Amino acid sequence: MARVVNNKELVSTRLATNYGGWMYCDKCNENIGYLCYATYDRLKLSYRCNCGSQGKVILDFVDSKMGQECNDELTIVKNRFCCLGDNSPLITILDKKVTSYEMEITCKACNKIYKKRRNESIS
Numbered sequence: 769m770a771r772v773v774n775n776k777e778l779v780s781t782r783l784a785t786n787y788g789g790w791m792y793c794d795k796c797n798e799n800i801g802y803l804c805y806a807t808y809d810r811l812k813l814s815y816r817c818n819c820g821s822q823g824k825v826i827l828d829f830v831d832s833k834m835g836q837e838c839n840d841e842l843t844i845v846k847n848r849f850c851c852l853g854d855n856s857p858l859i860t861i862l863d864k865k866v867t868s869y870e871m872e873i874t875c876k877a878c879n880k881i882y883k884k885r886r887n888e889s890i891s
């Protein structure tokens with residue numbers, strides 16, 4: 769069933785469909801990750817693409833819940849971040865395509881808010 773988007777903000781980023789699928793940097797057209805359509809409830813993502821462009825994605829739905837912050841780590845299955853509790857596949861960030869990112873993603877099944885960040889590595 770299609771969901772009704774409430775907030776949607778895309779900065780220098782394109783999405784393959786209305787609220788999911790492959791995510792592309794608008795400047796260099798590289799895909800930087802994949803957002804699973806049906807399993808997240810809210811997403812806030814900001815990243816710096818390898819090309820230097822700073823992108824941002826904010827998405828939620830009219831029926832999104834507030835969610836509960838947690839200290840759990842997302843699990844990784846075949847480079848996809850998944851909910852630790854119910855194994856819902858949530859999002860893939862392609863590590864090799866971005867130099868840094870910060871995200872908050874809420875699992876629709878259990879309403880946990882996962883936070884994840886990767887800082888720019890200092891070489």
Ligand SMILES: [Zn+2]
Pocket residue numbers: 793794795796797798817818819820821
């Ligand atoms: Zn780029």
Ligand SMILES: [Zn+2]
Pocket residue numbers: 851852853854855856875876877878879880
């Ligand atoms: Zn969950």
